Amino acid sequence: MQKKNYTDAELQELRTGGIIKQKQKDYFILRTRIPGGHLKADILKKYSVIAKKYGRDYVHVSTRQGIEIPWIHIKNIPGLLKGFKKLGILRGACGPRSRNLIACPGSSVCRFGFVDTEQLAKKLDRVAFGKDVPKKFKVAISGCLNSCAKPQENDLGFQTQGEPSVDLSKCIGCTLCAKVCEKVCSRGKRESAIIMDENKRPIYRKENCFFEGDCIRVCPVNAWKIKKIGFAVYIGGKVGRFPKFGEKIADFVDGKKIPKIIENTVRCYNRIAEKGERFGEALGRQDLETIKKEIL
Amino acid sequence: MNEIRIDQHLDLKGVPCPLNFVKTKLTLEGMEAGSILEVVLDDGEPIINVTASVKEEGHQILKVEKTSEYWKLIIKKV
Numbered sequence: 001m002q003k004k005n006y007t008d009a010e011l012q013e014l015r016t017g018g019i020i021k022q023k024q025k026d027y028f029i030l031r032t033r034i035p036g037g038h039l040k041a042d043i044l045k046k047y048s049v050i051a052k053k054y055g056r057d058y059v060h061v062s063t064r065q066g067i068e069i070p071w072i073h074i075k076n077i078p079g080l081l082k083g084f085k086k087l088g089i090l091r092g093a094c095g096p097r098s099r100n101l102i103a104c105p106g107s108s109v110c111r112f113g114f115v116d117t118e119q120l121a122k123k124l125d126r127v128a129f130g131k132d133v134p135k136k137f138k139v140a141i142s143g144c145l146n147s148c149a150k151p152q153e154n155d156l157g158f159q160t161q162g163e164p165s166v167d168l169s170k171c172i173g174c175t176l177c178a179k180v181c182e183k184v185c186s187r188g189k190r191e192s193a194i195i196m197d198e199n200k201r202p203i204y205r206k207e208n209c210f211f212e213g214d215c216i217r218v219c220p221v222n223a224w225k226i227k228k229i230g231f232a233v234y235i236g237g238k239v240g241r242f243p244k245f246g247e248k249i250a251d252f253v254d255g256k257k258i259p260k261i262i263e264n265t266v267r268c269y270n271r272i273a274e275k276g277e278r279f280g281e282a283l284g285r286q287d288l289e290t291i292k293k294e295i296l
Numbered sequence: 297m298n299e300i301r302i303d304q305h306l307d308l309k310g311v312p313c314p315l316n317f318v319k320t321k322l323t324l325e326g327m328e329a330g331s332i333l334e335v336v337l338d339d340g341e342p343i344i345n346v347t348a349s350v351k352e353e354g355h356q357i358l359k360v361e362k363t364s365e366y367w368k369l370i371i372k373k374v
Contacts, residue, residue: 111352174360180344217348220357220369 017093017130019077022070028077029060030069031092032084033129036103036121036141037065043088054080064138065102066092093130096275098137098266101128104148111217113143114160114229115255127259131266134273134282139262145212152245155279156265157234161211161252163227166202170223173200177215177224184210211252230254233261235295236280244280249292257296264295300358300370303331309366313341317349320371324355327373332358335369343367 020029032047047067051059056071072080084091093099101124104110106117120141128139140154144162151157166177173196181194185208193209194202202215216224230252237246253261265279268291273282283291306323308316320335327333337343343360350371351357359370 111348172359175362176344176347176360218344220347220351220360222351 017095017097018091020068020094026074027070028072028074030072030077030080031062031066031094032068033064033066033090033092033100033125035090035101035125035129036106036118038103038118038121039067040088046087046089050080064092064100066100068092090125093136096133096135098129098131098133098139101125101139101141102149102154103141104143104146106143110143112146112213114162114213114226115141115143117141117143117149120255120258124259124262127262133266133269134275135278137266137269137279145210151232151237152234153237153239153243154246155235155237155269156262157237157246158253158258159232159234160229161232162213162216162229163206163209163211163252164204164213164216164224165227166204166215167223167225168201170221171201172221172223174220175200176218176220177202180214180218184212184214228252231258233296235265235291236283238278238280240278242281246280247283247288249288250296253296261295268294300332302334302370303327304333306333306335308335308337308342308346310338311342313345314349316342317346320346320350321353324350324353324371324373329373331373333371333373335371337367337369339365339367343369 018031020031022029047059051057051069054072054076055069060068060070062068101121103117103121106115107113108116108118138154139156140149140151141158142149142151143160145159147159151159175196178192178194178196182192185192188210190208193205194215197203216226232248233250233253234246234248238244269279272286273279304327306320308319311319316337324333337346347360347369354374356372356374358372361368
């Protein structure tokens with residue numbers, strides 16, 4: 001047996017998450033996680049040092065906003081893992097556990113974002129990461145409807161929505177809000193949420209709104225403002241061999257409820273799914289209304 | 297209506313995004329604070345994007361006006 005030379009402690013390390021066997025004997029990929037994909041530049045340098053010294057001078061950037069360091073020899077793994085914490089590097093997950101929570105750049109820099117996904121992802125890592133589940137479990141947060149973090153393709157996805165309101169006393173009647181709204185709504189096969197009356201004043205029809213805030217961004221005099229921010233919740237999305245988009249189960253959920261929703265969804269997944277089954281597959285046998293109550 | 301005194305005029309008909317915004321920005325940079333720039337832009341993306349970007353740069357937009365097939369944007373440099 002190829003592993004006979006390794007201690008029990010070393011083997012135990014291999015059984016926990018984030019260490020992936022390569023096809024080459026005795027070599028492993030060290031998977032790390034970066035909640036929300038926001039990484040301090042100083043920590044990035046440490047990855048470089050490890051990859052140079054213990055790997056083969058490169059890393060792989062995963063689609064789950066993690067950095068994987070390939071070509072780590074088994075004899076170096078226990079020492080490296082011990083050092084991770086001090087370096088500020090977080091271990092990733094593999095096997096039947098929940099994965100790194102991913103997010104878009106967020107409102108601190110993005111002109112479309114409604115929420116600071118960096119702060120949110122950091123806070124949610126504790127509830128979202130590393131939980132035991134039947135197969136795997138992925139959470140994503142997008143700061144707007146552009147869905148850069150692809151919440152619909154994750155087991156649990158949050159997509160930020162912003163409800164606008166208009167201060168007519170500031171409006172200069174330029175009609176640009178109606179123009180951007182018409183563009184989005186026609187793509188979404190809806191009538192416009194903003195139309196202009198005969199005096200070139202906007203009329204807002206909330207029932208048609210996609211809540212993406214184009215009117216707020218374009219308004220030259222800030223007559224349109226954000227009134228309310230919330231999250232659409234998607235469950236059961238996956239990719240793999242049999243991809244499917246998640247089902248939207250709520251709109252404008254309060255951000256404070258997100259940790260609870262994550263915990264509830266992990267518990268629900270463990271309750272309804274068989275071993276090796278994804279959440280979305282198990283959901284197929286369930287009554288969605290009951291599941292909604294359990295999660296929200 | 298009281299007339300706005302235009303200090304500089306920029307014709308960006310046919311100039312695509314984001315070059316139209318870059319030209320607007322450069323022109324504004326060369327102007328005195330408080331002076332007024334009038335920009336003529338194509339319909340569609342240009343008027344939408346340039347308006348949003350000029351606002352993000354902190355300038356004050358005084359007027360947005362459709363004239364036949366073009367748009368006029370009147371900006372006060374901050």
